[in-house]
Amino acid sequence: MAILCAIGAAAVVRRLFALGGTPAGSSTPFASLDANFTAKARMTLLHIVPSLLFVLLVPLQFISSLRQRYPRVHRITGRLIMGLGVVAGASALWLSASPVGGIAEGTATALFGTFFLFSLGKAWWHIRNRRVELHREWVTRMTAIALGVATTRPIMAVFFATSALTGLTPEQFFGPAMWLGFGSTYLAGEVWIRYSRPQMAMNRGTHR
Numbered sequence: 399m400a401i402l403c404a405i406g407a408a409a410v411v412r413r414l415f416a417l418g419g420t421p422a423g424s425s426t427p428f429a430s431l432d433a434n435f436t437a438k439a440r441m442t443l444l445h446i447v448p449s450l451l452f453v454l455l456v457p458l459q460f461i462s463s464l465r466q467r468y469p470r471v472h473r474i475t476g477r478l479i480m481g482l483g484v485v486a487g488a489s490a491l492w493l494s495a496s497p498v499g500g501i502a503e504g505t506a507t508a509l510f511g512t513f514f515l516f517s518l519g520k521a522w523w524h525i526r527n528r529r530v531e532l533h534r535e536w537v538t539r540m541t542a543i544a545l546g547v548a549t550t551r552p553i554m555a556v557f558f559a560t561s562a563l564t565g566l567t568p569e570q571f572f573g574p575a576m577w578l579g580f581g582s583t584y585l586a587g588e589v590w591i592r593y594s595r596p597q598m599a600m601n602r603g604t605h606r
């Protein structure tokens with residue numbers, strides 16, 4: 399989780415610098431991509447600033463010693479993360495309408511963005527009703543979906559590095575990279591939820 403959060407944060411920092419100004423006439427492989435995001439800078443910022451805060455804060459919620467020692471901090475940070483998640487998720491859906499990778503990317507981000515918001519809602523609803531176990535599962539699911547974005551980065555790096563050989567452009571490979579990144583990280587989250595479920599139930603002495 400820490401590695402994926404670091405990758406996500408690095409992606410945001412890079413995008414913030416690029417939005418700050420790509421030199422005119424720049425011909426790096428990223429120049430047309432950068433121009434694309436600069437054209438929708440406001441919505442991109444509305445998406446990436448909350449996303450950055452989300453990945454910086456969310457790992458803290460998973461540290462059990464912090465949760466036990468400072469439950470009030472856990473609750474306050476949790477509310478903040480949910481607020482950030484709503485903004486990041488809603489803006490992701492808006493950005494999904496006209497993504498670089500066309501329909502292949504848009505369908506992946508719209509599907510996982512919707513599932514992210516749904517998981518966030520379920521996590522909130524369960525903790526409101528004091529169902530801690532189910533809250534933990536839905537928060538884990540929500541986090542795994544969001545971190546799928548970070549998994550797409552090394553996948554995209556491979557596509558970029560091999561583009562001279564494959565002839566694939568970002569418009570062509572962003573879609574497959576999103577499906578692979580989001581899909582694999584979501585599945586890893588599901589495996590973890592199922593693997594840790596009996597242990598958690600034993601620790602709490604409760605059953606679902």
Ligand code: HEM
Nearest residue numbers: 406409410413449450490493494497498507511514544547
């Ligand atoms: C539910 C989770 C998320 C979804 C569905 C999502 C979706 C999207 C979409 C659709 C775009 C526009 C892409 C395009 O136009 O081709 C985008 C851009 C971006 N997202 Fe997200 N996002 C999510 C979470 C995150 C997180 C957690 C981070 C990092 C902390 C992040 C960082 C970025 C960055 C940096 C961009 C700007 C484009 C770039 O530099 O590659 N996103 N996102």
